[in-house]
Amino acid sequence: MKKLLVCLVGLISCSFGTSVLADKSSSVSLVPQSAFFIGFGGSANSTSFDNQSTWGKGTSYSPPYTPPIGAPKDSITGSAQGGTDVQMPSQNNFSPSIHAGYFKHFPQSNWLWGARFSYNNLQATSTVNNQLIPQSGGYTQGGVYTAFNGNYLVRSYQQSIEQQFSLMPFLGHSFKSSYVYVGAGPTYSQIKTSLNSMTGFANFVGIPTAVTGLGNTSSYAVKQWVWGAAAMVGGTYFLDKDWSVDLNYTISKTSNHTTNWGGPWSFGGDAIDGPRTGTNEGTSSGSIVNQSVTLSLNFVF
Numbered sequence: 001m002k003k004l005l006v007c008l009v010g011l012i013s014c015s016f017g018t019s020v021l022a023d024k025s026s027s028v029s030l031v032p033q034s035a036f037f038i039g040f041g042g043s044a045n046s047t048s049f050d051n052q053s054t055w056g057k058g059t060s061y062s063p064p065y066t067p068p069i070g071a072p073k074d075s076i077t078g079s080a081q082g083g084t085d086v087q088m089p090s091q092n093n094f095s096p097s098i099h100a101g102y103f104k105h106f107p108q109s110n111w112l113w114g115a116r117f118s119y120n121n122l123q124a125t126s127t128v129n130n131q132l133i134p135q136s137g138g139y140t141q142g143g144v145y146t147a148f149n150g151n152y153l154v155r156s157y158q159q160s161i162e163q164q165f166s167l168m169p170f171l172g173h174s175f176k177s178s179y180v181y182v183g184a185g186p187t188y189s190q191i192k193t194s195l196n197s198m199t200g201f202a203n204f205v206g207i208p209t210a211v212t213g214l215g216n217t218s219s220y221a222v223k224q225w226v227w228g229a230a231a232m233v234g235g236t237y238f239l240d241k242d243w244s245v246d247l248n249y250t251i252s253k254t255s256n257h258t259t260n261w262g263g264p265w266s267f268g269g270d271a272i273d274g275p276r277t278g279t280n281e282g283t284s285s286g287s288i289v290n291q292s293v294t295l296s297l298n299f300v301f
Contacts, residue, residue, distance in 0.1 A: 030177040030238035032300070034104035039246060041296025043097045047124040048090040048289045049159050051256060055083030056133045056152050056282030058200045060211050065274025073141075073274070078211070080137025080150055080202065086286075088126040088159055095121050097294055105174065112179060115169045122161050122290060125192075131157035133282075135200070148202045152280075155197035155217070161288045162223075164189040166230050166252065180235040187228040187252050193259040193284045194221045200280070211276070213267030218280055220261040228254035228287075236298070244298045251291045258285040 062076040103114030133152035138145055170183025197217040201208045212218070234248025262281030269275040 028176070029174075030241055031174040031179055032241070034102070035300045036100070036102050037244070037298045037300045038098075038100045039296040039298035040096070040098045041246075041294055043095050043120055043292040043294040044092075045095055045120075045122060045124060045290055045292045046090060046092050047122065047126075047161060047291075049088040049126045050287050050289055052086040052088050052159060052284070052286035053083060054086055054131075054133055054157070054282060054284040055081070056135070056262075056280065057081035058135065058137075058152070058211070058278060058280050060139075060200075060276050060278035062274055062276045065269070067272060067274070076139050076141045078137065078139030078202075080135035080148070080200075082134040082136055084133055086128060086131060086157060086284075088128055091124045091126050093122075093124055095123060095292075097121070097292075097296065099296065103170075103172070103179075110174050112172045112174055112181075113170070114172070114181070115167065115185075116183065118166045118168070120164045120166075120292065120294075122164055124290070125158055125160040128157045130155060135202070139202075148204060150200065150202035150208070150211070153199050153201060154195050156194070158192075158194040158196070159284070159286065159288070160192040160194070161254070161290065162190045162192055164252065164290070166250075168230060168232055170232070178235060178237045180233075182231075182233045184229070184231040187230045187254070189226055189228055189252075189254050189288070190223060191226055191254065191257060191259070191288065192221065192223045193261060195219065195261060195282075195284075198280065200278075212265050212278065212280075213276070216265070216267050218263065218265050220263065220280075222259050222261050224257065224259060226254045226257040228252055234294075238300075242300055244300055246296045246298055247294070249291070249293050251289070253290075254288045256285060256287045258283050 066072040099118035101116035131154040138147040168183040168185035172181030230252035232250040
């Protein structure tokens with residue numbers, strides 16, 4: 001994907017360099033002094049998930065219980081917590097995008113200014129299977145406290161960037177039938193964090209035990225909107241006075257966001273252990289960087 005991005009960015013320079021040479025033989029300018037434009041097209045995206053980490057805490061309570069065979073058991077109260085970094089793979093995909101904007105030349109100049117509002121339906125998801133979140137804590141039974149270590153086992157840990165809005169002022173220079181530009185501005189992105197089929201394990205006497213119940217899993221999915229920033233470079237070539245083709249490279253980064261997840265859980269018990277209830281709570285944090293090369297067709301008015 002990185003090679004593709006380099007090639008496409010080079011294509012911007014080559015394409016619009018060629019148009020500049022062609023402009024020298026033309027006496028009629030297709031680039032208006034000012035104009036609104038709307039466009040639609042597609043983006044080739046490379047998305048990386050940086051500085052990802054997660055932390056979790058689990059609590060449990062078992063009321064007094066008498067098994068079918070054996071002595072009665074006192075109530076048990078326990079908790080454990082811990083965190084870890086998460087290494088998430090980058091994702092490459094294609095997505096539709098739309099934009100609208102305005103540009104205007106400075107008086108008696110080939111230099112221009114403008115602004116572009118864009119929407120990119122990214123839908124990029126990175127997944128890590130069987131993610132472990134280390135835990136340490138202890139439980140109290142019959143007035144005796146016992147320490148233990150353990151893990152949350154998350155069958156599928158996911159971070160996603162689903163859609164992104166951006167508003168980027170830009171500066172550019174026009175020729176007879178084209179202009180090139182650079183810009184930067186804020187972004188507003190929808191992020192999703194998913195923890196699917198999560199089970200809490202504790203190591204009692206070296207034996208992993210599913211505190212939340214073997215096969216009794218919890219799943220959480222949280223969406224939020226976060227701010228970020230982006231920069232772009234590109235060029236627009238006018239086919240005629242009403243239509244143009246635009247090619248640009250954009251890099252964006254979200255703020256280092258934190259997502260809170262969690263909720264109650266319960267387990268009905270089995271022949272050995274009685275019912276248990278408890279809570280899961282945690283946070284996941286990180287930032288997301290997206291690089292895109294977008295080709296679009298624009299209507300100018």
